[in-house]
Amino acid sequence: MRLLFLAVLRPHTGNAVTAQRVRDHLEAEGHVCLLKDASDFAGPADVAHLIRAEAVQAALALHLCRAGRLLQGHGIPFGVVFGGTDLNEDVRQGDKHLVMGKVLEEARFAVAFTESMRAAACLQWPQAKGKIYVQGQGIATAPNAAFPWSAFLQRADLPQSADNLHVFLLICGLRPVKDPLYLVDAFSEWHREEPSAYLVIVGPEVSRPL
Template structure:
């Protein structure tokens, strides 16, 4: 997102909400950098820091917002306050958008932005990060932070069976470990230690 913004001639910063101690800390950062607008990724994670922000902001909904946090009364209240204070609500899916509008009692501006990615050819799997995937493989890439709501362990048996029939088929999971128990289940299911090429299933 920052690269797109910079390509349009804007200055852009990426700030991890895990590195922000609270709303006051964020406001100081926004003032120091003279930020004109904020795109908050996730209605709860970013939204809790943006409620009442003096800087205009938009909220990009995340799957965890719609599938987990919305069922927690306290988190739902925070998300509702966050989206009602935003300039617009952005969602990658129509179903998610309508569900969140209903749950959060939000009738303000909303943008539906279907997800699509056209990676450059240099982004094709290769090198050490591909975990020894051979050239010519049919690679299914699942980018996700390992946690219960994005637990890819249910795919392991299906891909193992498919790989046994056609050795070109691989599943490549790329992302940080956000929940150690979830990661342990995945690594146990594939019989590897995780990290780099350590967790391949055949």
Template sequence: MKLLFLACLSPPTGNRTTAERISGYIQSSGHVCILRDIAEFKSSSQVSDLITEEKFEAVLMIHLYKGGRLLLDSSVPYGVIFGGTDINEDIKDEKKREVMGVVLQESRFLVAFTDQMKKIAELHWPFASSKIHVQPQVPRYGQKPPNAITLQFQGVVTKPCAKFSWGEFLQNSGVQCKNIDPYIFLLVCGLRQVKDPLFLVDAFSAWHKKEPRVHLIIIGPEVDAPFTQQVEAKVKSAFGVYLVSEKPQEELHAAMRDSFAVVNSSISEGMSSTILEEFIELSKRLISDTYLKESIVAKAKEYVEKHHSWNTERETYWKLTANLL
């Protein structure tokens, strides 16, 4: 089968990583899978023409609205992987929700990354319940856990490839940390409002004044230019907070390994905000309690191995792809 895979493929996005991984699964099962960026297409007719010209037999897409609206003129079978934006943002817009409903009716299957995503989708489109499969994502960063923990309590894992030292980074930035071990809290995100990278800045700046060993590093690409300027101005006036531009994947993974903790922040994802309300208190405890840190790291690794299996994810997409034949 020749399959077209539509997704947001700009380099900074998690969608690209997810699409490349799933595409690999599909191709390993003997199908031809061609990835194309949603941003290439302005209308559903363009996608319809591409499907006809290239003789695609089926379509898979990430994002019920962004991708789904491009299939309204197509008659080939397709499956959809819910994006976080679908459930957290687009579902609130009546016109977008209407389009999403039409796409849902015609889809062969849908994939939600969590039970909560499925429940929200079922609430709005109960008729689609039997089509929705829950398949958690596998870790984006490889197969071995880093030294850093993640305060969202998700097991971030990474491959031991490139080397990176935040100590050297701080020294090159004029920070005297020769005889002390810095505690680096790393927030990785594209600079846009929904990721809320400024949530921690004021509280962290105040903490750094009392405890100079702690530093907050915000690292990621510019996604929203005006908002990026706002972040730059805020960070410039803060203490112990740094903004670093995006890095190649292997170097980013190494930077994560060299961090004390990896932090996640998002306006649309309630878990992150809830945990960050007690961020300073939790962080101080993690610094002083080695057993707690080691326990969280071990449990995170155990959780990932149990609930985010590469083999299970691969087999799920093999079976779902068969439904497009």
């Protein structure tokens, strides 16, 4: 099947990483998945042209408001995936709340990553309860036994043995809307009580506005 997948693909964001992972799974199942940045389309008319040109048979959108609205009215089946912005930010704005409700009416199904996200969506749009499903996110990791811990600790100014440390790794981009630095004060207080505990944040600074 030829699928169009719309998402906001800003670099270094969870949306972009999630979209790429979903695309990889779809392609692994034998589908052709055209992953496109929703920000590149002025409106549904542009998407309609792409659907015709690429002979798209079905579609998927990550974020109802930002991407799902572009899939309405094209006559092909589509599903949507709730993003955190949908349920934590956009739902509070009347015009966007209305748009998301209309997208849900037309969508064949909707996916929430957690039970709490599904509950929040069902509270806002109870009429769509029967088409909202939970699909948790998960990744497989393979620790690198050859990782040079000693050199890493030295570069991080942690002159201790790795055997005596408890390192918590947070991989994320630094941006105001999802500022992980609120953890720093709490972690610093814990570190004073437990000197072997360290928080390491790995990721770029993303300062552009949403």
